[in-house]
Amino acid sequence: MRAAERANKTRAPNLKQTLADALSQQGYDTLTQVQQAVTDPELGHSDLLVSAQTGSGKTVGFGLAIAPTILGEGDHFAAAAAPLALVIAPTRELALQVKRELSWLFGKAGAHLASCVGGMDMRDERRALARGAHIVVATPGRLRDHIMRGSIDMSVLRAIVLDEADEMLDLGFQEDLEFILAEAPETRRTLMFSATVPRGIANLAGKYQTDAKRITTAAENRQHSDIEYRALSVAARDTENAIINVLRFYEAPNALVFANTRAMVNRLTTRLSNRGFSVVALSGELSQAERTHALQAMRDGRARVCVATDVAARGIDLPSLDLVVHAELPTSHETLLHRSGRTGRAGRKGVSALIVPPAARKKCERLLRFAKLTAGWAEAPSAEEVRARDGERMLADPVWAQPVELSDAAQALVAQFSAEQIAAAYVALYETRHSAPEELLAPGPVGKPEPRAAFGPSVWFSVSGGKKAGIETRRLLPILCKAGNITKDDIGAIRIQFNESYVEIRQASADGFAAALGPDMTVEDNAKVTRLDKAPDLGGSSRPGSKPFAGQPKPHRGPRRVEPDTVPEQPVPEPAPVKAAAAAPIDWNDAPAARVKKPKPGVKPKGTAAKSKRPRQAIAGRPEDTSQPYQPRGSAVGKRKPKTTAPGQAPAAGKPNSKKNKARAAAAASKPRGGEKPPKRHTPKS
Known part of the structure; x- marks a missing residue:
């Protein structure tokens, strides 16, 4: 089909010529269902609330929808100044992907695009905005920073697009979105695109859209018709082995393995790398440069498997992604749809495999029911099935249909070895290029742990x-x-x-x-x-020098529990009354026999306190004194008043209370007050 005929076939009644040429250059023969719906001339410039499945061409769809609004009557943009359109995406990868899609779509119209995403240099983004841009693609948090710093001018904004709006609400961006929509001009056009329309999206649309047109594609009633869902039952201990067999069974050019946590991503990445898979990881702990390099490795073919979390993989569009493996089941059916939507995009076929251990069978059935999906239940591919599939792929290789041209090396092989030897060597070399499959156990009963079989002899x-x-x-x-x-x-x-x-x-x-x-x-x-000829004697302790118990049970520490029905009831005798014995007088003359020292007359025995005959007097401030409330130590009540002296009068000297103190006071008064008193030396006793 020639380019002109293809352009006429893809062109809608209100489609610009420059956009039709770009579509035909990218190989678009017909528009998808959602693209045809948003380009309906009857919609005009009204607000839109569009729900369509992931991978249905929504990015090109909202690009075509805002084209008449931002281009006006012409086919080309004027000089770049303040942004005319704003596209908001939940993650960095999705924002950069949207920028790439809109770049080729509006490239022939002379559009300048800028991005404002987290993880990038904010100074470069400010310089790009200052130079001018027709369309800005941003994440909510970074865009709000630019608005608060005055880096972006939204005064002439004509259209705002919220891509994956439901995911932005799930990630907690509602406050940022409300701030951005409140700063935008009221005359703007607002378009919301989402895979599902929960209550939060409906409330946001009712608050910030005016008479929005609701567009629902027919494909929403039958989710992901181009994706084959397979629920694979595995034993609880064989989940990782089953992932290896699934990757080996399909041998997809690009495969995406989903995990729920970063720790699981690192674990699976290490396991697959050790088994010979070319694998990269994608999680929130990686920098933006590392995430970009990982995705580029998948696009270039240097890596075939990507292990990622839900948020990090949002919006990923790989051209040859034919397999999605759910290593861990998602938490909601919306997440299941978004995960699986990475494959089966734009008319391509894909497979979504769910690894289901026995304990997660009910959860998997519930997720599929809520998502309105039908999956085929089977056991994970066994090692024999993987080897048989390898044989089929080997025989279906196009190299067998090519004309035979024997090189020098091939002629040497034919001359030296037989046909059987060459065939056997080829099969052996073919198998060494792939990782060996794993032997899997039979899945256990649903919802119950697998019982361990008897070990036997x-x-x-x-x-x-x-x-x-x-x-x-x-x-x-x-x-x-x-x-x-x-x-x-x-x-x-x-x-x-x-x-x-x-x-x-x-x-x-x-x-x-x-x-x-x-x-x-x-x-x-x-x-x-x-x-050994017999089982070892392990009755003793593992410490050296310890003696085994010689077949006797180990001593029980603590009270041993006795079942009540095994002990016969015994009558409990009443205790006999105990009579206090009369205290016999001590015979002090028999002290050596009694080992009691006879006290001296007038001396109290050691350890006894002498009782005072004086009556106890109440002290002020104590609880015994009811005349005043009790005050803690250090309070003002009960303190002794300091002695006051008249001005110019020396304080009164203390009164010695003994003759020795009087002598010391007299000697101190006779000494001159000039030097310091020498320190007192300690003389050790001999």
């Missing part, structure tokens, strides 16, 4: 080294699994003693375990492993 092994060498169960378990080529399900009990450790291994895996260790029977750090 076992064989005990001893490992040199124990608590003294710093051996721990969490370190010893992966060492044994890796060295003995077994799984953790083949290992039963692990007992760490002071100088030695004991491991219980399933009898069916014992021979293979010993063979994998080799003739030296050693593991990491040259730890010696020995096969």
Whole structure:
């Protein structure tokens, strides 16, 4: 189809020629349903409240909707000055994506665009606004900062677009949005685009829109018709293994794995990277430059898997994103729709896989019911299914249909090896290019934890080294699994003693375990492993020198509980009355036998207090004195008044109370008052 014919096909009655040329250049043969609805000539310049599913072309849709308002009668913009249109998005990535989409849409019309998003240099944004811009794309918080600083002029603003309005309310931007809309001119045109229209959006539209036209596309009744939903039942301990098998089963050019927390994002990123996947992370803790590099790696093909949180992945549009994996179920059905909407965009097909352990089965069914979605239930792809799918992809490779041209290396292979050897080598090399799939357990009962199966017959092994060498169960378990080529399900009990450790291994895996260790029977750090003929005696303590209990139960510390029905009731005898014995007089003549020292006459025994014969007198200020209320220590009541002397009169000297004090006072009065008194020296006693 020629460009002119394509432009006429995509052009609406009120579509500018420059926009029609841009659409035809981007390969738009027809407009989507939401784009046709917002370009209806009957709408005119009225406000719009549009609800359409994610990936339905809303960005181009509101660009076409505001074009007649900001362009006027012409097809090109005049010189850039104050902004004519303002587009507000909830996240940085979505704002930058909207700017890219509007750049090619209004590029032929001579539009200048500027962005104001968090994480960027605010001075560069102020200089861009000062140079002039026709359209400004911003996030709510940064835009409010520019308005309060006077960096942006909104006096000639003609249109405001709120993209993903429901998400902005969920992220707590309602106050910022109300501030921005209140600062904008009242004659502006307000357009709100959202995947869903909850009560908060309806209230905001009623407050800041005038006679808004409600547009609902037919696709809203059947959410995400281009997306295949699959609910995969997995065992509680196989969620991460199931994610690996799902990625391997589909082998999508770009895949997005969603987690609920940053910690889970880091964990999955490390696990997938260790398994050979080209993976990047996307979370709120990353800087804007790191997030931009991660998305660019996905677009360039340097990375195939992106692990992200909900907020960080909002608004991501990757051209080859064919798979979305919900490693953890979202908290609401709106989040489920936004997550899954990253794939199946603009007519492309996509798959949304939900990893559902038994305990989350009811929650998954509730999310699907509220979102009006139908998912196919199945178990996660097994290792055999992944290998079979690899074989199908290998045979379907277009290289088999190309004409045969043997290079020198190919001719050398044909001359040296047989066809069977070449085929086997090719399959082996093909498998090494991909990560090996995981063996999955059967999912347990819905809503109940999986019961651990009986371990069965076992064989005990001893490992040199124990608590003294710093051996721990969490370190010893992966060492044994890796060295003995077994799984953790083949290992039963692990007992760490002071100088030695004991491991219980399933009898069916014992021979293979010993063979994998080799003739030296050693593991990491040259730890010696020995096969035991019988179970070790673990009745004693792990400390050296301790004695085992010799089959006797360990002593119970604390009161032991006894069931009431196992103890016969015994009559409780009444206690006999106790008569006080008469105090016998002490015979002081028998002191040595009684070991009692005879007191001297007139001396009270040691430890007794002499009672005063004087009656106790009440002291003022004490509770015993009812004439005055009690006052705490240091209060004004009850204090002694200081002695006052007449002016010029020396204070009266203290009265000595003994002859010795009188002599000391006389000696002190006779000494001249000139020098300081020498310090008193301490003389130690001999």
